[in-house]
Amino acid sequence: MTRSSRLAGWLLSLALTALGLMLVTFLIGRVMPIDPVLAAVGDRAGADVYERVRVELGLDQPLWRQFLTYVGQVARGDLGHSTLTARPVLEDIARVFPATLELATCAMLIGTALGIPAGVLAATHGGRWPDHVVRLVGLAGYSVPIFWLGLMALLLFYARLDWAPGPGRVSAHFEGVVEPVTGLILIDALLAGETEVFRDALAHLALPAMVLGLFSMAYVSRMTRGLMLEQLGQDHIVTARAKGLSEARVVWRHALGNVAVPLVTVVALSWANLLEGSVLTETVFAWPGLGLYLTNSLLGADMNAVLGGTLVVGAIFVGLNLLSDLLYRLLDPRAAG
Amino acid sequence: MSARGWLLSDAPTSRWQARAGRAYAGWLALSRNRLAMVGLAIVGGLVVVAALAPWLAPYPPDLTDLGARLRPPSAAHWLGTDEMGRDILSRLLHGARLTLWIVAVVAVTAAPAGLVIGTVAGQAGGWLDTVLMRLTDVFLAFPKLILALAFVAALGPGIENAVLAIALTSWPPYARVARAEALTLRHADYIAAARLYGASPARIVLGHVVPMCLPSVVVRVSLDMAGMILAAAGLGFLGLGAQPPMPEWGAMVSTGRRFILEQWWVAAMPGLAIFTVSLGFNLLGDGLRDVLDPRGR
Numbered sequence: 001m002t003r004s005s006r007l008a009g010w011l012l013s014l015a016l017t018a019l020g021l022m023l024v025t026f027l028i029g030r031v032m033p034i035d036p037v038l039a040a041v042g043d044r045a046g047a048d049v050y051e052r053v054r055v056e057l058g059l060d061q062p063l064w065r066q067f068l069t070y071v072g073q074v075a076r077g078d079l080g081h082s083t084l085t086a087r088p089v090l091e092d093i094a095r096v097f098p099a100t101l102e103l104a105t106c107a108m109l110i111g112t113a114l115g116i117p118a119g120v121l122a123a124t125h126g127g128r129w130p131d132h133v134v135r136l137v138g139l140a141g142y143s144v145p146i147f148w149l150g151l152m153a154l155l156l157f158y159a160r161l162d163w164a165p166g167p168g169r170v171s172a173h174f175e176g177v178v179e180p181v182t183g184l185i186l187i188d189a190l191l192a193g194e195t196e197v198f199r200d201a202l203a204h205l206a207l208p209a210m211v212l213g214l215f216s217m218a219y220v221s222r223m224t225r226g227l228m229l230e231q232l233g234q235d236h237i238v239t240a241r242a243k244g245l246s247e248a249r250v251v252w253r254h255a256l257g258n259v260a261v262p263l264v265t266v267v268a269l270s271w272a273n274l275l276e277g278s279v280l281t282e283t284v285f286a287w288p289g290l291g292l293y294l295t296n297s298l299l300g301a302d303m304n305a306v307l308g309g310t311l312v313v314g315a316i317f318v319g320l321n322l323l324s325d326l327l328y329r330l331l332d333p334r335a336a337g
Numbered sequence: 338m339s340a341r342g343w344l345l346s347d348a349p350t351s352r353w354q355a356r357a358g359r360a361y362a363g364w365l366a367l368s369r370n371r372l373a374m375v376g377l378a379i380v381g382g383l384v385v386v387a388a389l390a391p392w393l394a395p396y397p398p399d400l401t402d403l404g405a406r407l408r409p410p411s412a413a414h415w416l417g418t419d420e421m422g423r424d425i426l427s428r429l430l431h432g433a434r435l436t437l438w439i440v441a442v443v444a445v446t447a448a449p450a451g452l453v454i455g456t457v458a459g460q461a462g463g464w465l466d467t468v469l470m471r472l473t474d475v476f477l478a479f480p481k482l483i484l485a486l487a488f489v490a491a492l493g494p495g496i497e498n499a500v501l502a503i504a505l506t507s508w509p510p511y512a513r514v515a516r517a518e519a520l521t522l523r524h525a526d527y528i529a530a531a532r533l534y535g536a537s538p539a540r541i542v543l544g545h546v547v548p549m550c551l552p553s554v555v556v557r558v559s560l561d562m563a564g565m566i567l568a569a570a571g572l573g574f575l576g577l578g579a580q581p582p583m584p585e586w587g588a589m590v591s592t593g594r595r596f597i598l599e600q601w602w603v604a605a606m607p608g609l610a611i612f613t614v615s616l617g618f619n620l621l622g623d624g625l626r627d628v629l630d631p632r633g634r
Contacts, residue, residue, distance in 0.1 A: 020471065020478070021475060024479070029491070142619055143612060144612050145570050145587070146567075148590055148604070148612065155601055159598045272480070279482060280482075298490050299577075306487060306490045310479065317479065317480055
């Protein structure tokens with residue numbers, strides 16, 4: 001296959017996935033028990049007003065026409081207005097998303113920094129106690145209800161030991177001190193030269209990022225262990241050992257170097273999965289991100305915000321999966337073909 | 338001949354003996370795995386507790402005693418009492434029924450659905466395969482919990498809708514696994530032979546393809562059970578799953594959150610129950626995978 005036809009096929013499948021995403025949110029919006037006309041006109045309106053608004057909203061059209069209209073709106077970046085904040089949903093999401101990005105990225109960094117060495121250690125000590133410890137910690141990370149872990153962490157480190165500040169992104173007296181430029185408060189504080197705000201924000205970030213990071217560490221360490229075990233059984237490792245290379249060099253350069261490419265995709269996927277974990281973590285830590293926005297909209301029956309948020313999360317998820325796929329192709333000469 | 342010898346015989350004389358022997362060999366492999374046995378004990382314990390909850394619980398789960406609100410763990414109330422003076426231990430024991438019910442309903446709806454969709458797609462090929470797999474990919478394109486949230490938003494909060502939403506988001510991986518397995522069988526000789534005998538497509542899929550795909554799907558489901566429990570508890574915690582008077586563990590954590598600073602046990606105990614049970618399912622699932630699917634190690 002030529003390069004351009006592969007690209008065309010890839011774009012087509014991307015377009016189909018995007019259409020599919022929109023079809024799912026569209027259909028969810030259709031089956032919801034809230035009547036959008038009634039929500040707009042109120043229950044005192046007469047039958048003629050009701051009918052007029054129904055036509056205005058395009059609800060008299062056949063379903064496929066309504067779907068095309070919806071696709072057109074989404075393509076223009078119009079996700080409707082939120083009934084809770086009375087602002088366009090896309091604007092709301094753009095405002096809250098950086099907080100989620102900051103949290104998920106820090107969690108990913110923590111998870112990777114701990115997960116890869118743990119996985120390597122487990123693989124080189126297969127069947128002995130470091131392996132069992134890493135496997136058990138990983139299983140615990142998979143099994144623990146993250147909202148409960150967050151609550152217990154707040155109880156211990158905030159309420160009892162007073163090591164960590166409470167919920168939220170910054171302390172109340174630092175709220176609004178830094179003008180949002182990137183929306184990532186750590187970077188904004190550095191840009192503004194406000195080291196105190198930076199330190200305060202970092203302290204607020206530490207606990208939720210560690211709770212979420214455990215989840216990511218469980219995944220990364222398990223994948224690293226599996227990949228490393230496979231590598232360590234290969235002939236080139238035997239050759240490297242026979243040459244008299246130190247064990248550290250064999251493990252960290254020859255074996256880990258060879259699994260670096262699949263590990264990049266593992267890390268990218270774990271980043272995508274953190275979006276999910278962040279919904280519950282943000283609720284516990286009152287972290288003003290996309291997850292908290294989604295749950296508040298849900299509890300407030302704000303359907304435009306819920307569906308818009310779901311669509312955006314789906315799109316980001318697809319994007320991160322694509323990114324991991326692309327990185328794999330770029331980094332692995334065998335996949336470039 | 339001893340029962341063990343009969344079971345492990347190299348030359349089974351009947352289909353039934355061969356099947357029983359395979360099951361026994363699988364059990365021997367599983368029982369050598371100590372962690373899997375811990376998992377089995379936890380899951381078995383959950384089943385026993387769920388079955389015997391009314392007899393094991395020291396108090397009725399909804400017996401309020403406003404004079405004994407928010408009491409710490411003591412001899413009368415081993416795990417303390419909640420904000421209505423209800424015994425937390427009794428509520429946890431009754432909540433085990435809900436947890437088991439949720440896992441069972443999701444497993445028996447999502448797994449067969451995914452199995453059928455995947456095997457039909459893999460066996461039929463062509464446009465049907467393309468359509469079904471495209472649909473599967475779209476569902477996989479959303480993070481599970483987020484999609485479940487959107488479904489619950491559309492259906493309304495409540496435990497039945499939460500279960501439905503979790504089932505609706507759980508089938509795609511099973512369809513993927515089953516299709517991959519079915520594809521390898523597509524040109525198998527025994528399928529061609531069945532077709533020559535005039536077997537209908539439905540008979541080929543249900544009788545000849547599904548049984549071959551079953552072990553991989555069972556492994557996937559058992560590994561996902563902890564995830565189903567966590568999803569249901571998460572929805573309950575957010576106030577979108579089981580509603581408060583119900584002794585559902587996630588909803589209990591959510592209630593306990595209001596008293597977390599002073600009466601920590603109200604939130605800690607139900608969360609610990611979720612953690613234990615989900616760990617049990619994960620340990621058991623890991624062990625089952627090693628026994629049923631040695632390739633997946």
